[in-house]
Amino acid sequence: MAPAGEALPQPVALAAALALLRGTLSLAELLIHRFRSAGWLARHGTFTALAWLPLAALGLSLLMGDGAGGAASHLGIVLLWCLDGLLGSSLGFYAQQRLLRLLPRDLFQELQDQLWLRAQGLEGAIALVLLGCSGWGAVAFSADRLANLAPAVISAMALGALALLLALALLRYRYFQLILAALEEHALQRRFPQVAKLAPGEISLVGSLLNQTDNPLVKRALVRSLQQFLRAAMAESSRPEPSRPEPSRPAPPDTAQSKTLDHSLACLALLERIDLPLTCEILAPRLLRLPPPLQLAGLAAMTRAQQQRYRRVARDASSSPPAPGPLDDSSFRGRTVAALMTPIASPEVFAAALRYQLHGEGGARILQGAGQGVDQSSVNLALYLQPDRPPAVRAVAASFILNQARNTDALPGILAAAQGLRPQAEQQLRQMLTHVALEERQAASQALLDLADLTPFQAQVSRLLEDSANAVCQPAFQAIAQTRCRRLYPQLLKALQSPHTEQLARETLLSLGQDAIAVLQRCTQHPGVSLPTKMTCWKLMAALPGPRSHLALAEDVMHQTGAARHLLLKLMVSLAQGSAGIGEHLSQWESLGQLIREELWLLGHLYAALTDLSPSQLPGGTATQLAEALRQQQRDVGERLLLLLQLRHPDAGLARVALLLHNPATLEIGLSQLGQVVEPTLRHLIIAVFDASSARQKRLALADWADGASLPPAERLQKMLSLHLALEPWPLACAYELALEQKVPLSDEALLQGIHHDDAAVRGAVQAYLNRMSPALVEALLLGAGANEC
Structure with missing residues (x-):
């Protein structure tokens, strides 16, 4: 080794510099891998994740400044290499594919192929050419200044970072223009009948896509379209009813009104996924003039918004009560919802308005007045349980009473009033669940979604799962998934073997998540279960996320023989081939x-x-x-x-x-x-x-x-x-x-x-x-x- 204070020989200095460069590049490779595996694109979006690197490069270049010496040049080269390797090769291509996947091609089929080609060409030019060549171009620009490399590299790095930020801004702007063109020109006007037929998961996917963009232009386009549809629906509902035709000649359906209603409901569902409070603010002043289907959808949305609001306050015990707003009970219920609770209103709208009242602050006041009799202006809740009331109204009142009766955090007066009405509410709901009339069973089944506990109605719910009417059995399945009533899980397995309820049982078991693994394993390990039913259970277990479901499949292999083991092994092999993590986990199975x-x-x-x-x-x-x-x-x-x-x-x-x-x-x-x-x-x-x-x-x-x-x-x-x-x-x-x-x-x-x-x-x-x-x-x-x- 050379003595202290003496310069190293030139070969040794060169080797030391190369070793330092190689070590720094290895560290940069590790950071790149960490950045890619951290899920930044999934959490923060494509544009936000890509913008961090040029911002970091720009900040470092400004901090280093001129005259920093060889260390600055070394660090600048490493940063440019990181930028080129991360954006130009791996992350740039992944970001391009993610941008293309975010736009569902089947939803916007009217877009011309030329528009798609222009968008893809723009992404390719920016994400691959500009991002990949910016670092090497900066190095080539400063190649003639090797004698004083540090300032040139720092300046080139700053210019490259600014160019990259401008490119990302341009790409983001064009990307939003593409979404707006699809929404305004085609999707909202022509494709919303298709959107109305989407499954809830697909509507949620489209809503999450637009919510991730967080662009006010997208929301403004949806709000403008929703207001247009609502105005058309109010105009249709305000027209005088035509004279009734003869009984032998039924009236033809109004296709224009039906189309406007479908567009409004679909647009309302999509906007609700993006911004629920904004949707309620749009619906509140127009609620009285809307047709009954839109009134029902609007009241359901406002009820969900109110429940989320009070649930958010209940989670944060130290927070102050919610500030009064257009949806506050004292302002909105007195002016709008109470106006809907008239004798001429349809029973469904009346029940929906009552449900909104009961789930707000007014519900506690009504129940307290019913139990103590001190507030004569309040409506006695027991009146809604009378047999002369519509089934939907009786079901809503009974479910609210049962929930309040088991709410130990309620005020003593409210709890006493609810427990006093509890026997009557339970008897009423049991009678409705087993009633011969379809309307009674349907209303009671919908009320199960508001209950927090299904234990008192196990026998009735088990019968509802076998009901031939889909409008009756579907809410029962949803209520089981919502309340996680374990005593009814065996009924889901029984429904899984029926062709009529197989799809509903499958969706319910998937929504249960990890709780469904034990009941599915019990079914697959039972000797009397047929092989097709076992295969259905295994596919459901495979669809559940997490290593626990894969371990359950592995345990089932030990209990199966012959054709059952063969089919299960094929399913596990397909899982291992589809995911490297699952394959590695199963390969280490003891x-x-x-x-x-x-x-x-x-x-x-x-x-x-x-x-x-x-x-x-x-x-x-x-x-x-x-x-x-x-x-x-x-x-x-x-x-x-x-x-x-x-x-x-x-x-x-x-x-x-x-x-x-x-x-x-x-x-x-x-x-x-x-x-x-x-x-x-x-x-x-x-x-x-x-x-x-x-x-x-x-x-x-x-x-x-x-x-x-x-x-x-x-x-x-x-x-x-x-x-x-x-x-x-x-x-x-x-x-x-x-x-x-x-x-x-x-x-x-x-x-x-x-x-x-x-x-x-x-x-x-x-x-x-x-x-x-x-x-x-x-x-x-x-x-x-x-x-x-x-």
């Missing part, structure tokens, strides 16, 4: 090696049965059928073994190897590739399973995993039937038929297991064996089986 050993053990027994029970040794056609059935199961076990290996080595490309192994022309290539992947302890066993050797040679290779010694046919049959849990129905039925043909005595355990088998062919073969070999034993076995079941 029981994976045990399952591979179980399949090898079963293969050893199958090869032993093929050699000891060959058709050449046993006359008759039953032995031939058994051999064909055993070969078919041997192929199935081999496929399951390949699936397990794919789970253990998710990145080895074993799916392609499986295709090579199925073709005799490429078998050797597949075996060589398979031998490179499998661990050495199992390599010779796996290769022996898939090579072209005979069953006897395969049996000798697997002698350590099964009984390698040859047995007489009778003993081999008895030993094979002791593996009834591992055998598929076809070879098991053939084994019982061969035992009958060869007059092989079977144990009582083997006969009882065959009598109780799920497959009809196996039970028929055992029945034929008993009828021939011991008719007197049939009655005793059946009586014993019946006693065991009891």
Whole structure:
């Protein structure tokens, strides 16, 4: 080493500078990877995430300034390399793809292809060319000033950062113009009937897209369109009703009014996803002049806004009460909602207005007046439970009373009043839930969505899940998902097996999230559940996020055999191929090696049965059928073994190897590739399973995993039937038929297991064996089986 104070030799200084540069670049690569994996694009949006880097580069360039020396040049080069590598190659391309995915092409089909091509060309030019070449252009610009590199690099870095910010601003502006063009010219005017048919998740996706942009122009366009539709709807509702036609000639539907109403409802649903308070402010002054469907939608939106407002205040105990606004109970209810509660109003609108009142501050005052009788101006809530009231009104009042009766935080007077009316409300709601009239059941089912506890109505809700009317059973499913009533989870599994309620049960179980895993596992591990139902449960578990659902699938593999295990393994392999994280998690599963050993053990027994029970040794056609059935199961076990290996080595490309192994022309290539992947302890066993050797040679290779010694046919049959849990129905039925043909005595355990088998062919073969070999034993076995079941 050189003494202190002396300059290092030129080669050593150059090596030190290169080492420092390489170390800094490695650190920059780590930071880039961290930036990409941190989910900034998902949390902050594309433009905000991309704008941080040029801002950081601009700030550092200003801090370093002129005359900073070689350290500034070194840092400037590193920052430019980070900017070029992050934006020009990886993040720029990802941002471009994200921008294209944010605009649903099927929703804006009227946009011309030229507009799409211009937008894509603009994104490509800015995101790939400008961002990728800005750093190298800055370095090339300062190449002639190598003697004084630091100021030039700093200046070039600052200019590049400013150019990048301008490019992002231009891209953001053009992106918003594209959205506005789609919304104003086509989507709101022509495509809203399609938007009205979207599922809630799809409407939420479109709403979240527009909400992420946080652009006032988008909201202004939606507000302008909503106001236009509302004015048209108010004009339609204010027209005098035409004279009624003759009963024999029904009036044709007003297509223009229906179209305006559909547009208004769809626009209202979309704007509500973006800004719920703004939607309520638009609807409040126009509510009295709107048609009943829009009044119902507006009251529902305002009720949700009011619930969110009080829930937000309840979460923050230290905050002050909400400030009065246009939706405050004292101002809005007295002027608008109370005006809707008239005898001429429709029962649905009256119930919706009452629901808005009860969920606000007025609900407590009404209930307190009903219980104490001190406020004569307040309406007695018990009057709404009378039989002469419409079903919707009675259901809303009953649900509010039941919620207040279990609210221990309420004032003593309000709690006493609610508990006094609770028996009447429970009886009223029970009668409505089991009523013959569809209107009664529908109103009571909608009221379940306002209840916080479904325990008192378990029997009634179970019947609602089987109701033939979709308007009755759908709110019941939603109420179970909302209240998380665990006692009703088994009813969801029962509904999952019905074609009428299968889709609703699937959506409800998915909305339960991690709580549904236990009940789905209980269904899949039950012996009496059919394979299609099990497959539906497994797909639902696979759709649930988080490692807990994947671990539950892995546990289910241990409890399944035959075709059920095969289907489940295929589902798990598809999950592992779709996500690298899931594949890595499943590859570290501890029981994976045990399952591979179980399949090898079963293969050893199958090869032993093929050699000891060959058709050449046993006359008759039953032995031939058994051999064909055993070969078919041997192929199935081999496929399951390949699936397990794919789970253990998710990145080895074993799916392609499986295709090579199925073709005799490429078998050797597949075996060589398979031998490179499998661990050495199992390599010779796996290769022996898939090579072209005979069953006897395969049996000798697997002698350590099964009984390698040859047995007489009778003993081999008895030993094979002791593996009834591992055998598929076809070879098991053939084994019982061969035992009958060869007059092989079977144990009582083997006969009882065959009598109780799920497959009809196996039970028929055992029945034929008993009828021939011991008719007197049939009655005793059946009586014993019946006693065991009891």
